Amino acid sequence: MSITLARVELFHIAMPLLTPFETSFGVTTERRTVLVKAITRDGIVGWGEWAGDGPGYSYETEHTAWHILKDYVIPLAFRAPFEDPREATQRFRFVRGHHIAKAALEAALWDIAAQQAGMSLAAYLSSCTGHPVRSRVPVGVSIGLQPTPEALVERVAGFLAQGYQRIKIKIKPGRDVADAVAVRRAFPRVPLMVDANSAYTLADAAIFKQMDELELLMIEQPLGYDDIFDHSRLQPQLKTPICLDESIHSPDHARAAIALGACRIINIKQGRSGGLAHALAIHDLCAAASVPVWCGGMLESGIGRALNVAMAALPNFTLPGDLSASNRYYAEDLIDPPFTLEPDGTLRVPQQPGLGVCVVEQRVRRATLRHLAIEAGAV
């Protein structure tokens, strides 16, 4: 069945976070993003969420996303029907970069295609790829920098009590080894990892060698945000696997990183990768190279989270993802019911058609700073 879009709406929204989130690039107190609502000629509604952050994370911001979607991606989407959401990659290729913006509209197409097929997105991905999918996915929690190592240990204890299966702590220069040692001492057997968000250089190798003694699951993105080569110099010096996150923008980047030995694990973010089709390709080439993957998070609302959970149901997502429950970040999610953590530290993969979650438009409108509706034929 083909997808003919009749209207696309953009919502620039702001959602207050329950607690501020600090990483090596700054403190976030509210999440600002752009939601895409795409409506087909026969009335099917699909949703997508721009999974980015501020310019400290990527050149893409909520404002560039608005511009690129409004002026380029949406007009391209109206140009002809889509026979398959995987055509979006090629259709939007004219726009170089701006992966997260393109992925937001592509996400809505996947939601629509799965609804047309009468399948949950996870089941639809299974039918597209031939892979089996799980009905629950293991989740970990990502914890921002805390004022002291003691405060961090306390926060970790709280999340473990909630049932999270894996703890990730953010680090930055001056707040690294001592924090990791404190958590490891307090919880000797907990699956633990650190995320540097590109805050170090190869000259800091000694810091990571100290962490090698802590039996971490992985060290995420220690070096430059667009680097692969220096990571390939660091990885052989460490027992601990390096996981690349920010550096992987496409299947080609993943292929290069694996061939160079720059990492042993990849964090797949479908937005940063240029959409779900690219993410599926990265999943498959990692599986072929015995490189496990996991699903990263961008503090998504339930809309982006539903897409992530469906993707993480694929078989090479063998490590717990940053797929926390709705109440990890938000007092009130945009979807109903919210994602909740199961007692065994998993999230249920939605089983209803499409994203499989109900978007509460009243809440979307309450969070909206700016709204735009573009009709096919108007561009």
Ligand code: MG
């Ligand atoms: Mg990361």
